[in-house]
Amino acid sequence: MQALLRPFAIKSSGDLARFGVILALVGLILFGALRYDNFLSPFNILSFLRYNSMFALIALGMAFVIITGGIDLSVGGTAAMASVVAALLSPYHWAAGLFGGMAAGFAVGALNGFIITRMRIQPFIGTLATMLAAYGTGLLLANNQSVSVSYDTGFTVIGQDDFLGFPIPAWIGLAAYVLGWLVLEKLPVGRHILAIGDGEATAGLMGLKVERTLAAVYLASGTLAGLAGVILASQFGAGQPTEGVGWELFAIASVVVGGTLLTGGSGSVGATLAGALLLAMVFNILNFENGLGWISLSAYWQSVIRGAFLLVVVVLQAKLMARHRAI
């Protein structure tokens, strides 16, 4: 019995929180499956994954940033700008749209890295500024309106089509998460990222290249946000310079619900995915519940419920932390 349970061995309060979010996700899926007829229908699952891959990508980048003890508020603005860049480049070639959008995200990430590691400005305020700059650039490029993508070069395939019966955005998300897991759990740089989150000064004294690693993390977050912007443009057929408002905070919520503490130094890629899916599923369940006709909750309830969810999670986390400290 002991041996069987070993994979689930809970060594810290963080593990418990991460275990909890996966349990909660399984619970919510079971609840949905038992209560609603079409909850596990291919259509619902596929459209759920297609739409939410964007948010999962952003949450992944945010998880890495938060593990280093930082924060990236620019991701929503970056996604909006990247969607515009991708839409503008999509008439030339689908790859121009894809890589152009990612490059836009990369550029914002590079700027963040510079501001944070070279100018030593706190991530919160530095990325707040680049968020404004990204929105401004996107609006300028788009001339203050949404930009249609080209339907002739196959650019829309990225966001709308399936591959092996699975939405392409979901494949992209899956690949990014596998890569992210490898980086954090299996590569030396993952250890470095965790060490930096535990204490930058100590990590520096151990000889780790703190600035370079930090810059790489913000680059990754920016590029993932850029990729999310590409999917946004491709899926909805337009680059949208005013989209993405508040995405950064939902991404932070996903990461926190996934058991990653904002203080840095610990975190999990898998639990972040569970956190993102959990918050997204609240909306999905709400739609189904309305469909049953017993209640009629407007879409506005979703943010109330998401907020309540976040509240429960952070209060539980805080209690766990307190108990852990007491032991």
Added chain:
Amino acid sequence: MATIETPAPQPSGTLSSGSRLFSLASRYGTFVAFLALVAFNIAVTPNFLSWQTLNVNLTQVATIVIVATGMTLVIATGGIDLSVGSLMAISGALAPMIFMGQFWQVESMAFAVALAFLLPVIVASLFGLFNGLLVTRFSIQPIIATLVLFIAGRGIAQVMTNGNLQVFKNEGFQFIAMGRIAGIPAQVMLMIVIVILASAMIRYTVIGRQIIAVGGNEKAARLTGIPVKRVKLLVYMISGALAGLAGLIVVARNSASDANLVGLGMELDAIAAVAVGGTLLTGGRANIVGTLLGAFVIQLVRYTLLANGVPDAAALIVKAGLIVLAVFIQQRADKH
């Protein structure tokens, strides 16, 4: 300028000219930038020196300053309040519901209007108390604690109004945005009074000093017997109440309340004003007049660009550069 900080050790010896430049720039930079902007506009922007220009700018900046004053106090304790925009939406949704009789029959309009001023602000300050409790009781980081209401708060306002626009016309209530006191727009008067009260509180009262002490070194503050938790609860309540007040001004100005839009993005505007105004996000400082100037500078930059034909989007980029530059100068000056 009313900068009050925890006493820092005076650097011995002479400063190099470079660091002196940074410390000068940090102390007077915002003010100089403000003066430079005014001078530039007088020279370049047509009709800048008119009452109308002054009015437009002051009324636009008033709500940001009011919210940013509360934000300065929260940041001074080492915290942050992301929920202010959502609390504005809640109070902005509540007020018209009260005087339009959605909760109970309005018998005396004067009484209903008084309640429409009072209740939303009280509700917003209670939400602020909720933020404070999360921060103090559960030791949840302020950014996450206030994220809860950032997400849920706007939802609450939308659920209350079902997402509908509430249009109204009520002279008594709208005095707060349309009226004038001694020729000065009421909201600008409110802004001035709030800034004066907050600066006086920081400068002359015990609680003001306690706020600074908590942000400067929380542990030391606790050991010297400062009621750290109570101080924090208070600043989050003040921030909530001021956000509630700002929400009232916004809906009164628009003659309409739209829960989807009231206060949207205000948390970031307020934080930007605080940062440009010279209050470091790490706490231990509260420069209320600096925040006022910071908000003025951001507003004036935007106005200058717009009045000279630069698109609003480009103004966003300039604002971003301004924030980075201001914080950079602050930090360089701080190191010396």
